[in-house]
Amino acid sequence: MRREDETGSKRPALVIFDCDGVLVDSEPLSLGTLTAALNRIGVAIDVETVRSRFAGTSMTSIMEHIAHDYPGIAVPDDFVAAVKTETLGVFDRELRAMAGVAAAVQALDIPTCVASSSDPVRLRHSLTLTGLLPLFDGRLYSSAMVRHGKPAPDLFLHAAAEMGAEPRDCLVIEDSVPGVIAACAAGMRVLGFTGGGHWGHDRAGRDLAEAGAGHVFQDYRQLDELLDGLLGRY
Template sequence: MCEDRPAPRPGPAGVPALVVFDCDGVLIDSEPISLARLTAGLNRIGVAIDLETVRARFAGTSMASIMGHIAADYGISAPEGFVEAVKADTLRAFDRELRAMAGVAEAVAALGLPACVASSSDPVRLRHSLGLTGLLPLFEGRIFSSAEVPRGKPFPDLFLHAAARMGAAPETCLVIEDSVPGVTAARAAGMRVVGFTGGGHWGHDRAGADLAAAGAARIFRDYRDLAGLLRAA
């Protein structure tokens, strides 16, 4: 749990009072791994879907939302234990392959601004992933999951929850996201948002046209550009 805090104040020239990071595909290069494991799991239960479709439709969304779409669109309900099995398979793959985004630890440490994580991942996966990549100490006590709110991304609930717990007004927050549902959720929360396309799953569109169309004010690929981007945002 995260204790309530005094409200952060915006810095000079509109510098954000709070920077909100998505986790998967933003802090850690997890999406190529997790999307591949999800695709394999769906194929095993008879869902005829490929990796690119899974990426396009489900990157940045919660497992609960994903399984709802699978049932509605493919007429296949996951067998008991399926979600837990996919999660366990994904965590095993993380143990072997997961890495932090290049330069992210240094960029976060140098922010000089309050920061938190707001992710569609469940709390166990979040802490496991951040711990594996050495990023957990940078966000300890400031990690929020979609499991804590009624609706996940693309709804604004998670970002509004994170801002409230951190004591920041939504309009003073800047969100860093890598998915259209995440950008949509941030904009619905009344927050500024920038898109990150440095993850391994963004080979299809490094310019981030989809993120810009969803409302991302700027797009970046390299964490060495983060400080300048925050000043410009």
């Protein structure tokens, strides 16, 4: 039976984790790789702009934006595949799990899963490299499995259905504005996480709070306390 806090608010029946920037500190690596690749084909953009515009979204969505905003740029047919390959190579050398996340997940007495904008290969590769895969194996959901990626609610609704949970009973942990918007659109509670390297500009996560995150945190040692108490503010 789920516990309730002092306000009568029930703890969630399912915790849905984003992956990049939430479970693994991948965003500085992937955003840097993408920025360099875009620069090579003539897109004049810096890594901070890439972060603010594209963090938390799929490559399909990113390329749609590039085609719309930079109509004169000729994107090579193998561009996306090349970026993915280069990113995985950087991950092999440098990717790390978020500090404290493994212990925090292991301590949960609530079912968990992952719902990520990453394609299935990258998602599984990231979790394998960081030793987190055994915590979620068999419960990985990618934007490739749904018609519309974040900020649409499709992925979170798909994950909840697969896990047998009602959306209103789910809690999402997200690090991006599109992810927070998607969780809210799905009718789920959401916590913003700013412990990743790409959030050094604003650990308070003001953008996440404005998008609908009920609380923002940056240290996984806070997670159980949040589940027990702060959810009552929703």
